[in-house]
Amino acid sequence: MLSNYMPFVGLFVLAAAFALFSVAAAPYVGPRRYNQAKLEAYECGIEPVDQPLTGGRFPVKFYLTAMLFIVFDIEIVFLYPWAVSNEALGVFGLVEMAVFIATVFIAYAYVWRRGGLEWD
Amino acid sequence: MGASPVLDTARFDTVAVDAINAPDFSLAGITPLLCVFGAAAVGVLVEAFAPRNVRHPVQVAVALAGTLGALVACVLLAGTREVTAAQALAVDGAGLFLQATIAGLGALSILLFAERSLDPARSSFVASAAVPAGSARDRELMTAQRVQTEVYPLATFAIAGMMLFTAANDLLIMFVALEVLSLPLYLLAGMARRRRLLSQEAALKYFLLGAFASAFFLYGLALVYGSTGSVQLADIRAAGLEDSTSTLPVIGLGLLIVGLMFKASVAPFHTWTPDVYQGSPTPVTAFMAACTKVAAFGAILRLLYVAFGDSEWTWRPLVYGIAIVSMLVGAVLGLTQTDVKRMLAYSSIAHAGFLLTGVLGLGPGGTGSGLQATMFYLLAYGISTVGVFAVVTLVRDGDGEATHLSQWAGLARRSPLTAAIMTLFLLALAGIPLTSGFIGKFTVFRAAIEQGAWPLVVVALVASAIAAFYYLKLVVLMYFSDPAEDGPTVGVPGLPTTIVLAVTVSATLVLGVVPGAVLELAERAAIFGA
Numbered sequence: 001m002l003s004n005y006m007p008f009v010g011l012f013v014l015a016a017a018f019a020l021f022s023v024a025a026a027p028y029v030g031p032r033r034y035n036q037a038k039l040e041a042y043e044c045g046i047e048p049v050d051q052p053l054t055g056g057r058f059p060v061k062f063y064l065t066a067m068l069f070i071v072f073d074i075e076i077v078f079l080y081p082w083a084v085s086n087e088a089l090g091v092f093g094l095v096e097m098a099v100f101i102a103t104v105f106i107a108y109a110y111v112w113r114r115g116g117l118e119w120d
Numbered sequence: 121m122g123a124s125p126v127l128d129t130a131r132f133d134t135v136a137v138d139a140i141n142a143p144d145f146s147l148a149g150i151t152p153l154l155c156v157f158g159a160a161a162v163g164v165l166v167e168a169f170a171p172r173n174v175r176h177p178v179q180v181a182v183a184l185a186g187t188l189g190a191l192v193a194c195v196l197l198a199g200t201r202e203v204t205a206a207q208a209l210a211v212d213g214a215g216l217f218l219q220a221t222i223a224g225l226g227a228l229s230i231l232l233f234a235e236r237s238l239d240p241a242r243s244s245f246v247a248s249a250a251v252p253a254g255s256a257r258d259r260e261l262m263t264a265q266r267v268q269t270e271v272y273p274l275a276t277f278a279i280a281g282m283m284l285f286t287a288a289n290d291l292l293i294m295f296v297a298l299e300v301l302s303l304p305l306y307l308l309a310g311m312a313r314r315r316r317l318l319s320q321e322a323a324l325k326y327f328l329l330g331a332f333a334s335a336f337f338l339y340g341l342a343l344v345y346g347s348t349g350s351v352q353l354a355d356i357r358a359a360g361l362e363d364s365t366s367t368l369p370v371i372g373l374g375l376l377i378v379g380l381m382f383k384a385s386v387a388p389f390h391t392w393t394p395d396v397y398q399g400s401p402t403p404v405t406a407f408m409a410a411c412t413k414v415a416a417f418g419a420i421l422r423l424l425y426v427a428f429g430d431s432e433w434t435w436r437p438l439v440y441g442i443a444i445v446s447m448l449v450g451a452v453l454g455l456t457q458t459d460v461k462r463m464l465a466y467s468s469i470a471h472a473g474f475l476l477t478g479v480l481g482l483g484p485g486g487t488g489s490g491l492q493a494t495m496f497y498l499l500a501y502g503i504s505t506v507g508v509f510a511v512v513t514l515v516r517d518g519d520g521e522a523t524h525l526s527q528w529a530g531l532a533r534r535s536p537l538t539a540a541i542m543t544l545f546l547l548a549l550a551g552i553p554l555t556s557g558f559i560g561k562f563t564v565f566r567a568a569i570e571q572g573a574w575p576l577v578v579v580a581l582v583a584s585a586i587a588a589f590y591y592l593k594l595v596v597l598m599y600f601s602d603p604a605e606d607g608p609t610v611g612v613p614g615l616p617t618t619i620v621l622a623v624t625v626s627a628t629l630v631l632g633v634v635p636g637a638v639l640e641l642a643e644r645a646a647i648f649g650a
Contacts, residue, residue, distance in 0.1 A: 107164070109164075110164050110167060
């Protein structure tokens with residue numbers, strides 16, 4: 001029973017060994033050329049937004065955007081399994097998904113009409 | 121390596137193809153739920169598209185149509201017994217009785233929400249909840265007669281969640297329903313028009329503690345699933361717990377009970393109750409105290425009677441102890457309160473203990489009158505509670521509702537009718553004969569005694585006597601004290617509150633004097649069809 005999990009243990013050991021080896025070897029084998037970008041949190045992608053001078057607060061608009069993103073993102077999560085087993089579910093599944101999408105659109109209509117999609 | 125079960129890809133393929141199939145679905149059986157969920161969705165659309173000046177009447181009409189439609193649907197479905205939606209929902213006597221109770225009490229609460237003649241600003245809800253309390257904009261909105269209409273879809277969603285909660289035949293659906301009913305309630309608690317900071321504090325406390333309780337429920341669900349291999353109540357029952365060495369499902373059940381008892385405001389999981397009942401707008405308090413209690417006990421009954429009905433030894437001692445703690449905490453701490461709403465919150469905790477006394481009336485093999493007694497008690501308690509909070513909304517001074525006990529002194533001289541109605545509800549909550557409270561207590565105590573739980577009933581009688589003291593203290597205060605010079609006035613209620621008072625007063629009296637028909641209905645409905 002436990003022996004079934006031996007491959008996992010092997011994988012963990014391998015992963016840990018690789019991480020330790022990489023960290024330990026990097027200072028000796030890697031070149032060192034500093035520049036400004038290396039001091040940022042992420043070396044790629046968008047530059048981080050500055051903190052407001054008055055304190056460590058962000059506008060609540062970011063939070064709202066994140067929340068709306070999750071609401072509509074979750075919809076896609078439900079669409080995938082339905083798309084995969086569309087044949088097994090037949091008309092019933094189609095109708096159910098139509099109802100589901102309609103309810104998400106109700107939420108969308110509310111957000112849109114009440115100004116949730118406007119930044120300013 | 122290829123023979124190892126972990127890497128057996130062929131097996132995974134067959135599982136993936138079989139997993140999703142169209143479930144059986146009886147649309148007729150879930151009409152009550154569809155009515156209320158539909159009304160909530162329409163309410164959101166009204167909020168999005170209707171012009172501001174017609175929103176209020178339209179929202180009230182939609183919410184009432186949904187809840188009353190659900191009530192009618194429950195009545196028409198009476199006698200149905202089926203399990204639908206891939207075993208996830210049960211349509212049975214007990215479920216329909218409790219759903220009808222929630223729909224009816226929900227409609228009464230919506231009427232309280234809709235009252236516009238008591239507050240000078242025409243609503244008990246804040247016009248814009250996102251405006252910081254005390255800001256210039258807040259002061260401006262305070263006197264403007266703009267009203268909040270989002271409370272109606274929120275309340276309708278909460279009612280829908282509560283109804284789903286009592287019908288859930290599957291722990292996962294039960295959890296979804298728990299969240300659907302809780303999230304709108306957290307918001308509603310923070311929407312008082314006056315004393316906004318107190319209301320926001322109540323909402324935050326309710327949210328944090330409620331989220332914590334939901335986590336308990338989820339953890340319990342995971343343990344029960346881990347030990348029995350199913351989240352469906354019938355399968356959990358079939359898995360059997362006769363072996364007293366099976367600790368995992370028992371711990372899981374304990375955690376599930378913690379999560380449910382929190383919603384039912386049973387001591388020792390009651391600490392949020394006084395603060396939230398006091399801070400919330402009074403119509404919302406009425407709604408929470410009545411409907412949430414019915415829904416939470418519906419879920420408790422279904423979980424204990426259906427999933428763990430064959431293995432009573434797992435929960436009987438626990439529920440026995442919690443019932444005693446809840447009755448005593450509610451009765452004793454209620455004595456020290458100086459605020460009407462806080463006092464009624466402790467009364468609600470004591471009543472949760474009495475309800476648990478009824479829950480213990482389950483005999484071997486599903487016999488015993490515990491289910492019907494608890495269902496009747498929930499109906500009687502819910503009606504009196506909506507009524508008592510409706511009276512609280514009437515007594516007002518310049519700063520909104522006058523909830524301090526001393527302000528109620530001599531109320532009978534200012535308004536004999538209001539004092540008389542309040543007295544009736546207090547007597548019903550105390551369980552004095554000729555009111556619904558007496559019949560309710562009598563039936564739950566009898567159900568418990570039939571199963572040999574007489575020591576619990578003795579404690580319950582003592583707790584009733586202690587609690588009666590603070591109900592009667594308020595009655596004495598209203599009738600035999602001199603009114604203060606600058607005391608509160610009694611507002612003239614508009615049509616919605618008048619309807620609520622008329623319905624609750626007559627129902628309290630009818631259930632107290634001629635309860636036969638309703639008791640018989642509860643007896644016939646006392647079926648869980650798993």
